[in-house]
Amino acid sequence: MSLSLDAAISGMLTQQRNIEAIANNLANVNTTAYKRVKIHFQDILDTASVFAALTGPENLADISQSSGVSTASTKRDFAQGALQPSGRLLDFAISGDGFFRVLLDDGSTAYTRAGVFMLDGAGKVATSSGELLDPPLQLPDQFRDLRIEQDGSVTVMRDFTDEELAALDDFAARDGVREVVGQMELARFPNPSGLAAIGNSRYRETPESQAPIFGRPGEDGMGSVFSGWLEASNVDIATEMTGLVMAKRGYQLNLVAYRTIEEMLTKANDVTV
Numbered sequence: 001m002s003l004s005l006d007a008a009i010s011g012m013l014t015q016q017r018n019i020e021a022i023a024n025n026l027a028n029v030n031t032t033a034y035k036r037v038k039i040h041f042q043d044i045l046d047t048a049s050v051f052a053a054l055t056g057p058e059n060l061a062d063i064s065q066s067s068g069v070s071t072a073s074t075k076r077d078f079a080q081g082a083l084q085p086s087g088r089l090l091d092f093a094i095s096g097d098g099f100f101r102v103l104l105d106d107g108s109t110a111y112t113r114a115g116v117f118m119l120d121g122a123g124k125v126a127t128s129s130g131e132l133l134d135p136p137l138q139l140p141d142q143f144r145d146l147r148i149e150q151d152g153s154v155t156v157m158r159d160f161t162d163e164e165l166a167a168l169d170d171f172a173a174r175d176g177v178r179e180v181v182g183q184m185e186l187a188r189f190p191n192p193s194g195l196a197a198i199g200n201s202r203y204r205e206t207p208e209s210q211a212p213i214f215g216r217p218g219e220d221g222m223g224s225v226f227s228g229w230l231e232a233s234n235v236d237i238a239t240e241m242t243g244l245v246m247a248k249r250g251y252q253l254n255l256v257a258y259r260t261i262e263e264m265l266t267k268a269n270d271v272t273v
Helices: 001-025 047-055 057-064 162-167 237-272
Strands: 037-045 068-077 083-085 092-095 100-105 110-112 116-121 123-127 130-133 144-148 153-158 177-183 185-190 194-199 202-204 213-215 225-228 229-231
Touching: 001 037, 001 068, 001 237, 083 092, 092 130, 123 130, 144 225
Parallel strands: 092 229
Antiparallel strands: 037 068, 083 229, 092 225, 100 110, 100 130, 110 202, 116 123, 144 153, 153 177, 185 213, 194 202
């Protein structure tokens, strides 16, 4: 009977974790490049079942006995989020595989798909928290029409210098000069689900994610980068609400089972007394 109580309690605990994960997903439905979290469950074998499975093939039938459920893993779904226009030149979105690499204050490296960037005091592209894009990208004091080419090169329009203007003939275009100011580089992972989240849509490399593979956008399986766009969260409200209802019902069923077993134990104790 104790196994039944353990199973009911474990069911409530795991469904509670599931509800918390779904609530966090819904809270981040408007967070740029947020990736939804999904909890996976596994059966808990009691000690007798494990012993039976290890002592010989003839005892494998006993493995069906279980003492409940536990959380097997918590994984992030790195499916592509929808791209939305932002109107800001320093908003970058990745379409396809890849992450931006940024340098943290302690000198370590993190990875993100949230491409909300700005310029620091030195004119270098950085996150809102001041973490520099790596490789570094520095823009001229005055620029317009920033563009990321298919190969990841970053170009801007600048005004002509006085010398350049003097050399132009009357029929030349006087809009300005387009010049390359940097090269965008992305990183991708064999197993992105193994990355460790460190907050603010940033992730660290782990042994499970394996080492990053670096490359230019559009090459060697890397996605493309677009200026003036942002990647939306990949949370689907309908899916999360359905999962929330199922998790709530699962919790309630386990609670009913627990109370029923408790009543049965109480009655059994009264009879023995």
